[in-house]
Amino acid sequence: MNQSAHPRPIRYGLIGSGYFGLALGRGFLRQPGARISRVYDPENAEIARRELGAVPTASIRELCESDDVDAVIVASPNWAHREAVVQAAEAGKPIFCEKPMALSYEDCSAMVDAAQRAGVLLMSGHVMNFMNGVRRVKRLIADGVLGDVLYCRAARNGWEEPQDTISWKKRRELSGGHLYHHIHELDVVQFIMGTPKTATMVGGNVAHQGEHFGDEDDLLLITLEFENGSFATLEYGSAFRWPEHYLLVQGTLGAAMIDMTDTGVTVRHSGTEERFLLHRNEEEDAQRTAIYASSSMDGGIMYGTPTTTPPLWLTGIVEQETEYFHGLLTGADPEPEFAALTDGSAARLSIATADALTRSLAEDRKVRVAEILEGAEVSA
Numbered sequence: 001m002n003q004s005a006h007p008r009p010i011r012y013g014l015i016g017s018g019y020f021g022l023a024l025g026r027g028f029l030r031q032p033g034a035r036i037s038r039v040y041d042p043e044n045a046e047i048a049r050r051e052l053g054a055v056p057t058a059s060i061r062e063l064c065e066s067d068d069v070d071a072v073i074v075a076s077p078n079w080a081h082r083e084a085v086v087q088a089a090e091a092g093k094p095i096f097c098e099k100p101m102a103l104s105y106e107d108c109s110a111m112v113d114a115a116q117r118a119g120v121l122l123m124s125g126h127v128m129n130f131m132n133g134v135r136r137v138k139r140l141i142a143d144g145v146l147g148d149v150l151y152c153r154a155a156r157n158g159w160e161e162p163q164d165t166i167s168w169k170k171r172r173e174l175s176g177g178h179l180y181h182h183i184h185e186l187d188v189v190q191f192i193m194g195t196p197k198t199a200t201m202v203g204g205n206v207a208h209q210g211e212h213f214g215d216e217d218d219l220l221l222i223t224l225e226f227e228n229g230s231f232a233t234l235e236y237g238s239a240f241r242w243p244e245h246y247l248l249v250q251g252t253l254g255a256a257m258i259d260m261t262d263t264g265v266t267v268r269h270s271g272t273e274e275r276f277l278l279h280r281n282e283e284e285d286a287q288r289t290a291i292y293a294s295s296s297m298d299g300g301i302m303y304g305t306p307t308t309t310p311p312l313w314l315t316g317i318v319e320q321e322t323e324y325f326h327g328l329l330t331g332a333d334p335e336p337e338f339a340a341l342t343d344g345s346a347a348r349l350s351i352a353t354a355d356a357l358t359r360s361l362a363e364d365r366k367v368r369v370a371e372i373l374e375g376a377e378v379s380a
């Protein structure tokens with residue numbers, strides 16, 4: 001670690017030190033000059049004190065206003081992100097906020113506005129964008145190798161067995177359910193194709209009712225239409241006995257399969273087929289494949305707990321995203337590819353589409369995403 005290259009150490013305050021807050025804390029600690037100086041967590045602050053060396057604080061406000069906090073990491077449950085982000089912005093601190101940014105477009109807007117008013121970064125933990133294979137596919141698309149993108153298809157599904165205790169992640173009001181909690185695929189589709197014109201969702205809770213399950217919908221089928229005549233479909237849920245987890249991009253000149261179960265990326269164009277790694281090395285890809293192959297529950301719907309250690313591949317991309325955010329705070333040049341990821345705008349747009357999809361399901365109709373963006377109650 002070369003401290004002299006980074007004369008100003010960055011002291012992070014961590015809000016929420018469960019499974020992923022600890023993973024992010026470890027990721028940031030690997031960056032030169034980084035410390036986790038403070039933590040706020042109503043239940044698990046002690047683990048962060050022991051493992052990350054962070055001093056527990058009594059409230060979010062106290063953490064955000066602490067003189068020894070230069071930047072704030074928000075990894076609390078999804079429903080709690082808004083308050084933490086707004087308070088951090090009001091304290092003038094740059095923010096790294098886990099996905100989903102919040103559970104409504106309105107909440108996201110309040111967060112983005114607060115960050116803009118304060119002139120601080122608001123980076124979302126849309127970690128898929130940091131997978132090497134995803135970045136390479138985006139470059140191939142930008143270079144025209146796949147031609148015009150006509151269609152994207154994504155699936156993130158598996159089967160959920162009865163649970164002894166019901167995590168907040170399985171409660172619609174707290175996590176947003178599969179669509180919001182696993183916003184990653186929708187976000188990457190939007191990075192590739194832009195904001196959809198219309199959003200349609202059907203589905204419901206078809207096989208997971210009762211005391212051993214949460215109340216989220218377990219089968220969601222999504223269709224998106226784009227202004228330029230292209231389309232996307234996505235499947236999410238825990239009512240799928242045949243698990244799938246992938247993103248397939250179909251262009252006029254070629255296609256790319258980003259496969260998260262048989263982990264790797266395959267690109268076909270001009271009569272050739274090329275396969276490359278999704279993550280940083282063979283070991284990370286192979287471990288991910290092995291996890292999917294060995295698990296009775298699909299990895300696409302598996303959930304960590306404060307005592308779970310993340311897999312290698314996830315540790316790897318957390319290292320990549322924390323390195324990027326820390327780099328921005330210590331003077332590195334921003335990369336255009338990630339601009340919409342560091343001002344909250346991409347995360348807010350994916351929630352706009354998720355809100356349109358939620359309205360589509362509730363009202364049994366195709367919804368224009370503009371209805372959400374403009375806050376208008378317009379019928380399709």
Ligand SMILES: NC(=O)c1ccc[n+]([C@@H]2O[C@H](COP(=O)([O-])OP(=O)(O)OC[C@H]3O[C@@H](n4cnc5c(N)ncnc54)[C@H](O)[C@@H]3O)[C@@H](O)[C@H]2O)c1
Pocket residue numbers: 015016017018019020021040041042043044075076077078080098099100125126127181304305306
């Ligand atoms: N990017 C990814 O791939 C990824 C993976 C896992 C989780 N996440 C996100 O990270 C966030 C945390 O998830 P997790 O898996 O660590 O959950 P978790 O349940 O393991 O941890 C949540 C922690 O937040 C604490 N908490 C509860 N209420 C709080 C509040 N009001 N303020 C601060 N802390 C509070 C809990 O005590 C707990 O320690 C979620 O937003 C989740 O979506 C992202």
